[in-house]
Each structure stands twice: as structure tokens, then as C-alpha cells.
Amino acid sequence: MDFRKSTDTLNKIPIQDIAAWLGVTLPKKGSARCPFPDHKDQNPSFEIKESGTSWICYGCNHKGGSIDFVKEYNKIDFLGAKQWLESRIHNGRNAAPITKRTTKKQSEESVKLDMHDSGDYSDVYTFLLMLCPLLESGKNYLLSRAITLETMEAFKIAQMPPQSIIPKLLSKFGFERIHAAGILTKKSTIDTPRIIFSWNSVIFPFFEDGKVVYLQARALNGEEQYGKWRNLNSQPKRIYNVDAITQNSKRPFAICEGVIDTLSAIELGYDAVGMMGWSAKFVPDQIRALRKKEVEILLDWDEKGEKGAQQLREDLNQYGVVSIRKRLPSTTATDLNEYLKEKRGLV
Numbered sequence: 001m002d003f004r005k006s007t008d009t010l011n012k013i014p015i016q017d018i019a020a021w022l023g024v025t026l027p028k029k030g031s032a033r034c035p036f037p038d039h040k041d042q043n044p045s046f047e048i049k050e051s052g053t054s055w056i057c058y059g060c061n062h063k064g065g066s067i068d069f070v071k072e073y074n075k076i077d078f079l080g081a082k083q084w085l086e087s088r089i090h091n092g093r094n095a096a097p098i099t100k101r102t103t104k105k106q107s108e109e110s111v112k113l114d115m116h117d118s119g120d121y122s123d124v125y126t127f128l129l130m131l132c133p134l135l136e137s138g139k140n141y142l143l144s145r146a147i148t149l150e151t152m153e154a155f156k157i158a159q160m161p162p163q164s165i166i167p168k169l170l171s172k173f174g175f176e177r178i179h180a181a182g183i184l185t186k187k188s189t190i191d192t193p194r195i196i197f198s199w200n201s202v203i204f205p206f207f208e209d210g211k212v213v214y215l216q217a218r219a220l221n222g223e224e225q226y227g228k229w230r231n232l233n234s235q236p237k238r239i240y241n242v243d244a245i246t247q248n249s250k251r252p253f254a255i256c257e258g259v260i261d262t263l264s265a266i267e268l269g270y271d272a273v274g275m276m277g278w279s280a281k282f283v284p285d286q287i288r289a290l291r292k293k294e295v296e297i298l299l300d301w302d303e304k305g306e307k308g309a310q311q312l313r314e315d316l317n318q319y320g321v322v323s324i325r326k327r328l329p330s331t332t333a334t335d336l337n338e339y340l341k342e343k344r345g346l347v
């Protein structure tokens, strides 16, 4: 295939498909918040054109077709973006998102990785959780954050054991699949597979329709210096406890920041979901389901939280969801967990 011809072919792939390969959700047409990592878009400035194959962002002033989308999102050059797309096509459209800044060697590797890739890794995550019961150190950590044993159990919180779980994962699923599931570090190779969560870190499973779709871990025991929170590699972020939206309950509904605040809200008698930054968003059906609920926005009581709360209220409002921004009665707490600890006499 000559250069121009392959460029034209690749530019005919719908932007929405490409976004899905990259783990980004975009509407077929119309506006959305800009998905590019450099542009922290607060308003929907990004638009997919009528054709479905070209796009423009009025915020960061980038525009183009399918190849340009990959180029902007992965921060690679045009040729690299073409190569990335070609490898997707040759390996089927359900290919998993691969790591950013693809080099030639990596994209050859990813070709192999895509072979067994179904895109649903709940079996891998469920098996991992089974190998990782919550230990005494994890329980003590959560108790120090005023999370009760009952909540730990209900949310199936787990913990990385001292012995390696990699051999068991490898023999059950093989390297390609556990790598694609995002539980290995980017530098892992088949000879030196390394798990992404540090030993002893507390693991929080994210459920959707009762299935584990994501894992996030909090480092303990001095490992925090490398970052307190660890996410899966190359997997799209999710909303924590999102099934709470469809629960039929009379409890007030809280939208929180992160896992610990969500669990804190639950301790305080709320149904709650947790946002992880702004990269995972509610889908319209979920927002509509919130119409029946008494929604309180309990993001952190700081500047960032206030900004987020304002934006969230506007977004919810567009769908007819009435919400209130709430500050719980404390003079010192800057987030929900501090409030809970104060209330339980832990500070």
C-alpha cells in the first residue's frame, strides 16, 4: 500500500472507534470535553464533525482526522500514529488500547498482545482478588481511616500478599492476557513480568453490574514514596461504586472524590459514587437515573473541589438532575474522610 493510499484509508475510520480503542468514550457526533491529555477542558470544546471522521477542538485549537486524533492523544508523530492505526486494523478492531508513546518495537509487541484480547478482563481481576485477601496491615490502615470491617467486606477490599501472585496468574491466563488487563508494569516482558501494585498495597475493586471492571490500589508500608495511588496500566478509568446509581433506595446520594471518600460517605449513611479525576464520566443513562435521587456533591472542600462541584452541577442540570453542593459541619475537615474521622473521634 503506498503512503497516500494508506493515509486515506486510515482517515476513513470513525473517530469514535479510534477513541474506543484508546479507552476514551466520545459521542458519535456533537460536543464533548476535549480528550487530549494536555488540554484540561472544563467545557465541551471538542466536536466530531457530521462525517464522523474529522474533529476539531475550539479550546486547544487542534483539528484533523483519525490519524491526527491518535497523534494528539498518544503524543506521537504522524508516522507513529499511522503505524499504530495500521497495527489496530491488521489485528482486528477490538484491539485493546496500548501504552502511550509507541515505539516500533512496542507496536510489534502489541500486535501479539491483541491476539487473545476480548477487552473484558473481569475474570482476571476476580481471580487476582481471590489470591489477595485483606491482611491485618490493610485492615488496620482502613480502620485508621474510620472504614469499618463491615464496609471492607461489602466492598471486597483486598491486599497484595507478600508472596508473588504472578506465577498463578501466568499459568491461568498467560502473559499476553494479564499484560493487556493492565496489571503488569509497562516495562514488563515475558521474562520479567512485574505486577503494577506494590506488595501490601490495599486493592479496591470497581464493580459494574456486579462484575469487577477495574482495580485501584493504595500503597502502604513505605511504598507511598512512589505514589500513594496506583491505577491499572492502559485501562480506562471508571467511576467507583457506579452500581449505586441504579440501586433503589431512599438514602441520600453522594458524589465524592476518590475511593476513600466514597467509602466514608457510605459510613455516613449515603449511597455514594466516587470520581477519579475527571477522566471517567457519567454516561447519559446514569445521569438520568439520578433524577429520582437527592444528590449531594461532596467533593473536597478546597478550590479544586469547588470548581469541580460547580462544573458537575452544571452537567447534571443539563439532564434535569437537581443537586446541592454541601459542606458538612466541621471547621477543620477539608474532605469527607477527615470529617468522618473527626466524627468517630479518630483525630
Ligand SMILES: [Zn+2]
Pocket (backbone or CB within 6 Å): 034, 035, 036, 039, 041, 045, 046, 057, 058, 059, 060, 061, 062
Ligand atoms: Zn482540546
